């Protein structure tokens with residue numbers, strides 16, 4: 727066995743951080759490596775790994791030039807700007823429904839992207855991304871590349887955000903597949919994992935030749951959190967952005 731030290735700051739980093747009204751993004755702690763989604767136009771930025779996988783997913787769907795990214799990473803200042811502009815243009819009610827409050831937007835993480843079917847007129851706040859055709863094909867493959875439709879219809883009360891068929895979030899494999907299979911949104915998935923405590927009763931999911939064991943480890947009240955793991959185990963750790971870590975062990 728070896729002992730892994732997880733710092734307090736690690737709580738706010740990783741591909742499984744839950745960012746919403748209750749838990750704002752900690753940009754003072756989380757420094758995301760950003761890259762342009764399209765090398766030729768550097769307008770839309772995303773976190774490095776999720777950008778690579780999104781491009782692969784678009785390639786796999788034969789959707790290059792047919793599906794375009796409207797918005798990826800946003801700074802708090804940019805979000806504040808969009809928020810203000812939208813209040814002026816669309817009013818407060820619309821804005822509160824569709825535009826996250828600055829600091830609470832998933833776009834700050836670099837792991838979220840708004841997509842549109844490429845047409846001459848594209849709505850920046852509510853782009854068209856249908857469930858049929860090429861966008862439907864994209865949706866069918868998204869989870870295999872680690873992406874989920876983050877704000878589906880019928881889950882508005884849980885997410886606190888209106889139905890947004892265009893907004894996708896990278897959470898990684900096997901998490902995206904489990905969320906899709908169990909029809910859970912990210913808030914529900916985090917709640918579900920709390921019942922699967924690290925080293926006691928991990929949630930086991932078969933993926934290819936391996937099993938993934940996923941579990942929740944509560945963070946220490948103060949300072950570092952320690953975890954024990956097999957010497958040669960293959961594993962990843964992500965903070966949940968509030969009070970614990972999600973541990974994924976591959977066997």
Ligand SMILES: [Zn+2]
Nearest residue numbers: 838839840893
């Ligand atoms: Zn969005």
